[in-house]
Amino acid sequence: MHLRLLSLGFGNVGRALAAMLAAKADELRDRHDLTLSFTGIVTRSTGPVIFEEDVSAAHLVETAWPDGRVGAPVPPLLGDVLALIRQSPADVVLELTPLNPHSGQPAIDHIRAALATGKHVVTANKGPIAYAYRELRALAREHGVALRFESTVMDGTPLFGMAEACLPATTIHGFRGLLNSTSNYVLGRMAAGETLEQAVAGAQRLGIAEADPSNDLEGWDGAVKATVLANVLMDADIRPGDVDRSGLGAEAMRAARTALAPGETLKQLVVAGRSDSTGVTRASVRLAALPPSDFFAHLSGSETALMLRTDTMQDLTLIEGEGGPGQTAFGLVADLVAIARA
Amino acid sequence: MHLRLLSLGFGNVGRALAAMLAAKADELRDRHDLTLSFTGIVTRSTGPVIFEEDVSAAHLVETAWPDGRVGAPVPPLLGDVLALIRQSPADVVLELTPLNPHSGQPAIDHIRAALATGKHVVTANKGPIAYAYRELRALAREHGVALRFESTVMDGTPLFGMAEACLPATTIHGFRGLLNSTSNYVLGRMAAGETLEQAVAGAQRLGIAEADPSNDLEGWDGAVKATVLANVLMDADIRPGDVDRSGLGAEAMRAARTALAPGETLKQLVVAGRSDSTGVTRASVRLAALPPSDFFAHLSGSETALMLRTDTMQDLTLIEGEGGPGQTAFGLVADLVAIARA
Numbered sequence: 001m002h003l004r005l006l007s008l009g010f011g012n013v014g015r016a017l018a019a020m021l022a023a024k025a026d027e028l029r030d031r032h033d034l035t036l037s038f039t040g041i042v043t044r045s046t047g048p049v050i051f052e053e054d055v056s057a058a059h060l061v062e063t064a065w066p067d068g069r070v071g072a073p074v075p076p077l078l079g080d081v082l083a084l085i086r087q088s089p090a091d092v093v094l095e096l097t098p099l100n101p102h103s104g105q106p107a108i109d110h111i112r113a114a115l116a117t118g119k120h121v122v123t124a125n126k127g128p129i130a131y132a133y134r135e136l137r138a139l140a141r142e143h144g145v146a147l148r149f150e151s152t153v154m155d156g157t158p159l160f161g162m163a164e165a166c167l168p169a170t171t172i173h174g175f176r177g178l179l180n181s182t183s184n185y186v187l188g189r190m191a192a193g194e195t196l197e198q199a200v201a202g203a204q205r206l207g208i209a210e211a212d213p214s215n216d217l218e219g220w221d222g223a224v225k226a227t228v229l230a231n232v233l234m235d236a237d238i239r240p241g242d243v244d245r246s247g248l249g250a251e252a253m254r255a256a257r258t259a260l261a262p263g264e265t266l267k268q269l270v271v272a273g274r275s276d277s278t279g280v281t282r283a284s285v286r287l288a289a290l291p292p293s294d295f296f297a298h299l300s301g302s303e304t305a306l307m308l309r310t311d312t313m314q315d316l317t318l319i320e321g322e323g324g325p326g327q328t329a330f331g332l333v334a335d336l337v338a339i340a341r342a
Numbered sequence: 343m344h345l346r347l348l349s350l351g352f353g354n355v356g357r358a359l360a361a362m363l364a365a366k367a368d369e370l371r372d373r374h375d376l377t378l379s380f381t382g383i384v385t386r387s388t389g390p391v392i393f394e395e396d397v398s399a400a401h402l403v404e405t406a407w408p409d410g411r412v413g414a415p416v417p418p419l420l421g422d423v424l425a426l427i428r429q430s431p432a433d434v435v436l437e438l439t440p441l442n443p444h445s446g447q448p449a450i451d452h453i454r455a456a457l458a459t460g461k462h463v464v465t466a467n468k469g470p471i472a473y474a475y476r477e478l479r480a481l482a483r484e485h486g487v488a489l490r491f492e493s494t495v496m497d498g499t500p501l502f503g504m505a506e507a508c509l510p511a512t513t514i515h516g517f518r519g520l521l522n523s524t525s526n527y528v529l530g531r532m533a534a535g536e537t538l539e540q541a542v543a544g545a546q547r548l549g550i551a552e553a554d555p556s557n558d559l560e561g562w563d564g565a566v567k568a569t570v571l572a573n574v575l576m577d578a579d580i581r582p583g584d585v586d587r588s589g590l591g592a593e594a595m596r597a598a599r600t601a602l603a604p605g606e607t608l609k610q611l612v613v614a615g616r617s618d619s620t621g622v623t624r625a626s627v628r629l630a631a632l633p634p635s636d637f638f639a640h641l642s643g644s645e646t647a648l649m650l651r652t653d654t655m656q657d658l659t660l661i662e663g664e665g666g667p668g669q670t671a672f673g674l675v676a677d678l679v680a681i682a683r684a
């Protein structure tokens with residue numbers, strides 16, 4: 001099978017994806033019967049670029065696209081990405097634009113346009129799954145295409161793939177997770193004696209934290225991830241605004257550190273559970289003082305973890321070592337292979 | 343799809359499987375289009391029992407089989423289980439007999455007989471996979487049937503399912519694991535001040551340790567699991583006797599505890615890796631003094647863990663909370679669903 005890709009966004013993750021597809025091209029062809037090409041790429045700096053002939057991932061890597069640009073901008077479409085998506089001959093639209101944690105837009109519209117015109121969608125942007133999962137899932141089913149999103153939580157750690165392929169006849173009652181590495185890295189540095197400001201600056205130097213770290217420290221990133229997990233894995237129907245984010249932010253972090261008992265470790269913890277009586281799923285992001293008996297307390301700031309509470313395997317935990325664009329790219333590759341297999 | 347099962351062995355795991363299949367019958371039928379029945383069961387105490395008409399898992403549970411026995415022993419076949427397997431009308435043979443860690447027999451012969459007569463095999467017995475994986479895999483392919491074994495390591499934790507379904511284009515370079523809960527439970531109790539003898543007796547009371555715990559404490563169980571993982575996940579071709587098991591056993595456990603530095607935790611650790619230069623995979627089971635920075639040090643004795651070292655996701659870890667027959671049964675269910683899906 002050959003899949004033609006249209007990539008919306010092409011930053012660190014897009015480049016890592018091209019690198020992985022180039023490095024794994026033989027293996028994907030020989031072991032998974034899958035070849036891939038790019039029909040076009042849309043970025044903020046280049047605008048929409050349609051290639052006259054599809055280009056390979058290897059070619060994008062070799063030319064360090066867009067530096068050694070292949071293809072030309074398409075001025076008439078500039079600003080009308082939705083028309084470009086609808087008219088694209090691509091089989092798969094990759095949604096790699098930045099997260100809008102408060103609405104999921106404009107990525108939701110991108111995905112609607114793709115699905116409605118019969119294109120598969122693979123998204124690393126978690127906004128659309130947090131804000132419009134049920135609608136988009138129904139749209140994908142209606143048009144007989146796939147909507148996949150492995151890279152939305154814990155990079156490409158196979159959370160959704162495992163639940164889909166490996167946990168049949170299983171009910172997930174709840175979960176707890178260390179999902180925001182920026183917050184947990186910063187808390188770890190504060191435990192090592194740094195001030196919040198020093199820790200944030202260090203995280204920014206390492207590329208872990210963004211220029212404005214408030215989405216991480218105030219729990220919006222965690223709330224969006226909790227929503228994705230609850231809605232997909234627990235069949236809930238919540239929105240990020242429904243997630244309890246009390247007691248977060250810079251001041252709370254300083255106060256919680258001061259109040260910590262000896263032996264305890266402070267983490268930004270995501271928790272969700274379904275009420276036995278009402279069936280309602282509640283989720284929260286909070287600062288938790290973990291006792292030393294909790295192995296979550298001993299994960300480094302750059303590790304992420306998700307413990308699923310199930311009725312078959314009881315507690316089952318996945319831990320990702322230090323993540324990054326390469327691991328996010330892997331999740332996209334896994335989704336593309338899953339589309340080819342189906 | 344309807345699958346008829348012949349179960350070789352029907353102890354704690356067999357009973358847990360019947361209970362899970364009974365409890366999940368509606369879900370398996372509605373969500374996975376799968377119904378199941380038992381054509382026969384072979385145990386040491388009952389001999390081979392063939393049911394005149396297939397019985398449901400619910401019926402086995404209700405009659406507390408073999409107490410309220412359904413069907414009758416088949417005396418002419420007694421002692422010739424292989425003939426029974428060959429002649430059985432079952433679609434799937436469940437290999438649930440006890441592990442022989444030194445040869446994998448007679449379970450290897452059971453599986454050969456099943457595959458060679460066109461029956462799928464689901465085994466919780468890891469001996470055949472440790473001693474004859476390549477041969478049995480080839481036999482299964484030749485006859486167009488499945489050979490599945492999710493429950494052989496860490497109960498039903500989806501190690502093999504995840505590698506198969508969710509880690510495409512990925513090379514596993516090595517792994518480290520806490521795979522033997524008996525040893526790690528005993529080491530945990532020793533850390534809490536008990537003698538080895540007290541800890542073993544406690545583990546036996548809890549049903550964690552067998553009457554003769556030497557297969558666990560001397561690393562045979564770990565060596566068999568390391569072999570299964572290396573041969574399946576890393577395409578190695580080793581046998582349990584190739585796994586380095588130096589410095590194990592009761593005397594070594596006492597000595598290693600005494601030699602432990604402050605803050606260190608003693609665990610029975612399984613490690614495997616492929617040499618970059620020779621491509622040869624080496625595996626070991628040993629007592630390891632883990633520093634407090636290693637989260638494996640903070641897992642309880644009843645938790646098991648496997649960290650895969652990959653070229654795509656880097657380090658990816660699966661942790662099972664306290665396991666037992668129910669989790670092993672779940673792995674069998676997952677394998678049966680995978681057969682129905684394929």
